[in-house]
Amino acid sequence: MNPFIILSANEMRAAEKLAIDGGIASAALMEKAGEGVAHHAMRFWSKRPTVVICGPGNNGGDGFVAARVMKSAGWPIRVALLGKRESLTGNAKLMADLFDGDVVPFEKAVLNNCGLIIDAIFGTGLSRATEGEIKSAIGAINDNPAPVLAIDLPSGLDADTGAVLGEGSGAVVHARRSVTFHAKKPGHLLFPGRALSGAVDVVDIGISDQITAATGAQTYTNHPGLWGGLLPQPHWGGHKYSRGSVMVVSGGPLNTGAARLAARGALRIGAGAVTMLTPAEAAPVHAAHLTAVMLRIANNDEDVAKAMAASEHMPMALVIGPAAGVGEGTRAKVMAGLKSKAAVILDADAITSFADQPQTLFSALRPTDVLTPHGGEFARLFPEAAKLDGKLEAARRASKEANAVVVLKGADTVIAAPDGRALINTNAPPTLATAGSGDVLAGFIAGLRAQGMDGFGAAAAGVWFHGAAGQTIGDGLIAEDLPDAVPAVMRILFQKDQPEKNQAAAPEAN
Ligand SMILES: NC(=O)C1=CN([C@@H]2O[C@H](COP(=O)(O)OP(=O)(O)OC[C@H]3O[C@@H](n4cnc5c(N)ncnc54)[C@H](O)[C@@H]3O)[C@@H](O)[C@H]2O)[C@@H](O)CC1
Ligand SMILES: [K+]
Numbered sequence: 001m002n003p004f005i006i007l008s009a010n011e012m013r014a015a016e017k018l019a020i021d022g023g024i025a026s027a028a029l030m031e032k033a034g035e036g037v038a039h040h041a042m043r044f045w046s047k048r049p050t051v052v053i054c055g056p057g058n059n060g061g062d063g064f065v066a067a068r069v070m071k072s073a074g075w076p077i078r079v080a081l082l083g084k085r086e087s088l089t090g091n092a093k094l095m096a097d098l099f100d101g102d103v104v105p106f107e108k109a110v111l112n113n114c115g116l117i118i119d120a121i122f123g124t125g126l127s128r129a130t131e132g133e134i135k136s137a138i139g140a141i142n143d144n145p146a147p148v149l150a151i152d153l154p155s156g157l158d159a160d161t162g163a164v165l166g167e168g169s170g171a172v173v174h175a176r177r178s179v180t181f182h183a184k185k186p187g188h189l190l191f192p193g194r195a196l197s198g199a200v201d202v203v204d205i206g207i208s209d210q211i212t213a214a215t216g217a218q219t220y221t222n223h224p225g226l227w228g229g230l231l232p233q234p235h236w237g238g239h240k241y242s243r244g245s246v247m248v249v250s251g252g253p254l255n256t257g258a259a260r261l262a263a264r265g266a267l268r269i270g271a272g273a274v275t276m277l278t279p280a281e282a283a284p285v286h287a288a289h290l291t292a293v294m295l296r297i298a299n300n301d302e303d304v305a306k307a308m309a310a311s312e313h314m315p316m317a318l319v320i321g322p323a324a325g326v327g328e329g330t331r332a333k334v335m336a337g338l339k340s341k342a343a344v345i346l347d348a349d350a351i352t353s354f355a356d357q358p359q360t361l362f363s364a365l366r367p368t369d370v371l372t373p374h375g376g377e378f379a380r381l382f383p384e385a386a387k388l389d390g391k392l393e394a395a396r397r398a399s400k401e402a403n404a405v406v407v408l409k410g411a412d413t414v415i416a417a418p419d420g421r422a423l424i425n426t427n428a429p430p431t432l433a434t435a436g437s438g439d440v441l442a443g444f445i446a447g448l449r450a451q452g453m454d455g456f457g458a459a460a461a462g463v464w465f466h467g468a469a470g471q472t473i474g475d476g477l478i479a480e481d482l483p484d485a486v487p488a489v490m491r492i493l494f495q496k497d498q499p500e501k502n503q504a505a506a507p508e509a510n
Contacts, residue, residue, distance in 0.1 A: 034065020036203030048115030055121035061092030063120025123152035129166030139170035161390030162190030232451035243272025244450030258322030265443025301332035308340035321347030368455030427467035436479030
């Protein structure tokens with residue numbers, strides 16, 4: 001199993017079909033799924049009275065298998081069915097018939113004195129908001145103090161978007177843990193689904209990686225396992241410019257801090273040289289603050305173009321946006337950047353500046369440039385994509401529209417490339433929601449981009465480092481701390497192989 005792949009409900013159905021076409025019996029898939037749930041329950045909880053609440057479809061079928069396996073292990077198990085037993089069909093009917101214990105119609109009293117509830121009402125087949133008897137059953141599950149183990153997904157949660165389809169206490173199950181099959185679904189990682197799913201375990205049900213690939217799935221959990229090998233490593237023969245040069249466009253004299261945060265982020269993540277491009281009137285403010293970061297006056301787009309031309313021979317990235325100001329001046333500087341060879345990272349005001357003329361921007365962007373909007377900036381630049389269901393599809397559509405990498409920020413940041421690949425980030429602590437945090441992120445991405453990572457890789461690694469830095473700092477985090485936490489994150493990431501690499505690259509002794 002690929003630990004990073006994420007499958008949508010349709011992709012999961014496609015994988016199941018391919019597995020069945022390849023000779024695996026569909027009942028065998030359900031047997032493995034239910035068995036996996038039972039073993040998980042028995043591993044995480046001591047033996048206790050357990051109620052499995054089964055719905056009308058295959059999620060319920062998994063529930064019947066789990067009930068059978070746990071009963072045969074001596075667990076006190078009851079199954080409560082939502083819907084009519086005679087309406088069960090296919091494998092769900094088969095598994096219901098194979099269960100030889102108590103099956104009762106669901107009523108609230110069935111939950112009395114139980115120690116564990118297994119939610120087998122709906123999984124990937126959820127198609128509308130819960131209502132009626134199902135809604136009150138879910139309400140009763142949530143009111144009960146017993147922990148809930150959700151099969152596949154908490155019932156009521158949309159597998160693809162992480163959204164809850166209905167409203168009120170009976171709209172969705174609040175699970176302590178979830179056991180899913182073959183791969184996580186986007187709903188496990190996108191909020192509010194991430195909070196509703198609890199800890200998620202993935203069970204192998206015998207579907208091969210080749211089948212996963214054949215579904216065309218292109219969504220992954222953001223993790224160093226995907227891009228760690230591409231991270232730039234300093235080498236003995238390098239010098240500051242070969243390690244990549246980053247330029248950051250600053251706002252006016254009262255708006256300089258954001259650009260400095262980006263600049264320090266770029267420097268800490270390993271760019272060899274970082275230059276602040278500043279309007280003349282803001283230069284004294286920067287001069288009073290900056291040490292390793294260089295200063296260059298750039299009052300307008302022509303000056304930005306000259307700065308870029310002067311550095312054309314070196315790997316370079318340009319950050320525009322943090323407190324840059326919204327309007328024609330910023331637009332012109334962005335266009336100057338996009339005409340140069342530098343990779344361009346657009347954040348904040350640079351994004352908002354194009355809200356009224358997105359096509360001007362989109363036609364100039366290149367597929368490895370990076371846009372880092374938060375939700376509000378995203379909706380201004382991509383009003384149509386913002387209407388789509390779910391952050392994942394929104395980011396994917398926007399990336400295609402803009403022809404650039406899009407980092408749609410938040411607690412569940414999504415990174416999307418124009419070719420359809422997308423990542424969901426999971427390591428960001430809530431303390432990262434603080435002023436200036438996004439400016440540092442833009443600097444991280446630029447720093448990695450200037451060191452040779454491509455746009456998607458730099459965005460993925462930048463977002464992950466940002467989360468890891470936030471975790472390292474812990475409570476009390478302010479944006480200024482984030483760049484300075486990078487060395488600690490690097491130490492952890494490279495703990496094992498760093499000394500070896502240094503030896504291999506060391507010049508011969510003479
Ligand atoms: N796809 C696969 O590869 C596998 C799927 N398995 C299980 O099968 C599940 C999917 O099964 P199904 O497709 O039968 O779907 P579900 O069991 O999730 O839902 C059952 C049916 O309920 C109805 N329904 C949906 N929303 C409703 C609502 N709000 N109120 C009332 N009725 C509603 C729909 O007609 C739906 O088909 C997965 O979540 C998983 O638990 C496993 O057995 C393992 C293999
Ligand atoms: K469920």
